[in-house]
Amino acid sequence: MCRSGTSTQLPRTAAWRSSLRTWVPDLINKRFGRLDSSRWPVANAVARSDRIRRKLQWAEKQLQHFTAEHPKSGERTTAQYWREALHTAVDGLELRESPRVPASTKWMRARCEQYSGRDFVQFVHTHINALPSRVRNSRGRRTGVVSELNCRAGCMVRETTAHIIQ
Numbered sequence: 001m002c003r004s005g006t007s008t009q010l011p012r013t014a015a016w017r018s019s020l021r022t023w024v025p026d027l028i029n030k031r032f033g034r035l036d037s038s039r040w041p042v043a044n045a046v047a048r049s050d051r052i053r054r055k056l057q058w059a060e061k062q063l064q065h066f067t068a069e070h071p072k073s074g075e076r077t078t079a080q081y082w083r084e085a086l087h088t089a090v091d092g093l094e095l096r097e098s099p100r101v102p103a104s105t106k107w108m109r110a111r112c113e114q115y116s117g118r119d120f121v122q123f124v125h126t127h128i129n130a131l132p133s134r135v136r137n138s139r140g141r142r143t144g145v146v147s148e149l150n151c152r153a154g155c156m157v158r159e160t161t162a163h164i165i166q
Contacts, residue, residue: 022066022078025059032056086128134159 032055035047046052068081098104108124115123125131134149135158151159 025062
């Protein structure tokens with residue numbers, strides 16, 4: 001049975017965090033940014049080197065690019081950047097209004113023992129319109145035969161999410 005009122009926190013390795021575009025610069029900032037505050041003289045010397053400064057400048061530039069300002073708090077976060085990127089993408093267009101209607105995503109926050117973790121992931125894929133299909137999986141590399149995009153069930157129609165759901 002589902003118990004409303006209980007929530008499960010998503011791990012900090014959510015999609016926005018696991019992207020190497022933001023994770024690597026963040027890691028560089030955290031590790032190399034602390035070198036100049038070390039008590040060890042060698043670490044201080046390394047922190048002043050051109051190579052480390054260039055690395056830190058690159059990381060800061062990447063983080064500035066992959067952050068967006070939260071509309072309510074005004075804080076710039078990578079989570080807000082990825083949220084906006086998903087909501088403006090073709091796959092996430094339907095999610096644009098979901099923050100205004102909390103009931104539409106309440107099932108994601110409620111703990112439910114009726115379905116497995118695998119089912120939950122599949123439900124989320126359906127919710128964000130990210131079901132794997134031949135057309136979706138071939139993005140950016142559609143140089144092969146057109147028939148490779150046809151439905152696996154033998155239809156002579158392209159396998160899109162809309163076709164799968166029908």
